[in-house]
Amino acid sequence: MTAPGPGLSTADMEQPLEPLWRGLMVYRVLTLISAIVVTLANLQSYASPAGAVGVLAVMATWTVLTGYVYFPSAATARDRRGRVALADAVVTAAVMATTPLVQTVAQINADAPVMGSIWTSGGVLACALAFGIPGGLGAAIATSVVLVAVQAEVVTELGDIQLLVLVGLTIGFASMVLRRSGDRLRRAIMHEAAMMERERLARAVHDxxxxxxxxxxxxxxxxxxxxxxxxxxxxxxxxxxxxxxxxGPAPVDLNGRRDLAAALRMLGTSRISVSTPAHRVELPAHAADELVAVVGAALANVALHVGPEAPAWILLEEVTMDAGVHGVEISVRDAGPGIPAGRLDAAAGEGRLGVARSMRGRVHDLGGTIDCDTGPDRGTEWIIRLARQDRA
Incomplete structure (x- = not known):
């Protein structure tokens, strides 16, 4: 793979959320300092000053522990971010739940900040970064439930609840967009690198x-x-x-999909003409491989029954099927004498199941259809149709 373009680092391409995780740790440290200052400034008014200090110690320790996992320098811990983010939401909720034990009734009735204050929103941010919108929204709701449970007046907390929900949704959406952008960037760079390598090889091979x-x-x-x-x-x-x-070949992308058009173009020779759309026609890799195998079997039949020098034509189209479902249609045609009526059924009865198993069986297993249009002196055309479940 070539190096990323100007202004892009390898980390930006491979880990597009790293800047947000770094921002989360800065936010966590700043809010921890704020919570410590506010708590110590009013320590004498707490019902349990020692308990308040203990909670602050837990918050500081947890901030250090999560920093090891969240911070990008801890490359070996990146895979554990999701699990730690869930634990983060639980720990922050537990910190908030200590409020009735540490604060006085007067503080609670006066709507004093709960234990942890704005530091506890870090759990929502972590879940939003790790799991997108579902994670951010779920953590925000869980945190809001605990917030309402420890406060005397629910109405006064509506603003904080709205803020938590909006933050969870916004950061969750941003994380999902960045992940998709990172995937598209990787594919673009891989495609560019492959094109440059093919050009280099083409020059060398041509000479x-x-x-x-x-x-x-x-x-x-x-x-x-x-x-x-x-x-x-x-x-x-x-x-x-x-x-x-x-x-070039048709590689499998990060989503397990393959370009069917590129795969079929690889079957072209001086006697086999292949026509496909200019853009990518992506299918799950298994489906694309099976369709290419079916086309290969049809071409093998042309070489066997019509002649090794007989021309053949392959046409790939994107079509609209019944009920508006989008799909692909592959046509494999030759100019031979055609298949005599009943010949395919007779071959199956004789135990020669090449067409039934290799072609029809593969297509039917994918949920598609395959039809044969043939007749005397007008050649044979196999028409394969398959719905694309990823498109409406």
Whole structure:
């Protein structure tokens, strides 16, 4: 992979939420200091000054412990952030729950800040960063319930509750957007790196392998006979190598999806024409692999029953199926004599299940349909249709 562009670090690309986690730790330390100052300034008015100091000690210790996990320098602890964020929400709720034990009734009736004060909102922020909107909203609701339980007047806490909910939703939404942006950035950089590598290889291969294959193809055709057959094989390999260098393979992305269009283009040769949309046609990798296997089986039938030099055409389209469901349609067509009526059923009855298992079985397992349009002297066309569950 190439280095990130100007202004981007590897951490920004691989861990797009790192700036927010750093901001959370700064916020946590500042709110801890604030809570300590406010509590110590009014320590004599507490019902249990020692208890208040103990709660502050727990808050300081927890801030240090979570800092080890949240702070980006702790690379080995990043995978534990989600679990620690949940524990963070529980600890902050426990700190708030000590309010009736530490404060006097007069303080509670006077709407004094609960134990932990604004420090306790850090648990909501952590859950929002770790789990997005569901985590932020859930932690905000849980914290609000504890807040209402320890305060005498519920109405006076409505503003704090609204603030907690808004913060959880906002930071949760921001974390989800940053994750998606990071994924798109990684894919873009990987695609750019692959294009640059293909260009480099294309220059190197063109100066050597492709020129040799082209020479063999041309002179083999001139000589004919066995040399002509060798020239045809060289031409096939030249075409396949050029396709690989210009379009590249169809890798699986971070979401486990593969570009079906790119995968089908790799089947193209001098006798097999492939037409696909210019944009990516993404499917789950397993579905894309199965469809490519079905197309490969259809091409094998063309070579076997029509001839190894028979031309074939592959067409991939995005279509709208029944009930407005979006899907893909693949057509594999040849110009052979066609399949005699009843031949496929007879072959299945004879135990030759290539078409039934390799083609129809694969498509039906995916939930798609496959039809054969054939007839005397008009060739054979296999039409494969599959709904895309990710699109409406």
């Amino acid at each position: 050597g392998v492709l020129q040799v294959l082209g020479y063999v193809r041309r002179h083999g055709a001139e000589l004919g006979g066995a040399a002509g057959e060798l020239g045809k094989l060289a031409g096939e390999q030249e075409y396949a190598l050029r396709s690989l260098l210009t379009t």
